[in-house]
Amino acid sequence: MQCQTVLPGTECTFWSKQGCTFSGNSCQTIVDECQGCERIVDGTIGQVCSVAPSPSRKWAAELCNFATHRKIEIQSIEAKVNPLKASKKAAAGKK
DSSP states (O other): OOOSSSSTTOOOEEEEEEEEEETTTTTOOGGGGGGOOEEEEEEEEEEEEESSSSSHHHHHSSTTTTTOOOOOOOOOOOOOOOOHOOOOHHHHHHH
């Protein structure tokens, strides 16, 4: 359905025939951590997130999963493998 209050004319998953189904009946403005994200759009109440109606809830767990301006660095640790044990495991799996 198309939003008719905050982002008129855009598709919104929280809009139904009865109006906005999000708590408070409206999207909330962005928080400071959102600055620089590509998903920010200008609405009638100010800058809002185009995919999350409550940005403060998204940032409550350290990092918003929709953030385009911050990335998580994944560290991979290579474990040393004993070649003798590895060959025994491989041979045991072939039986």
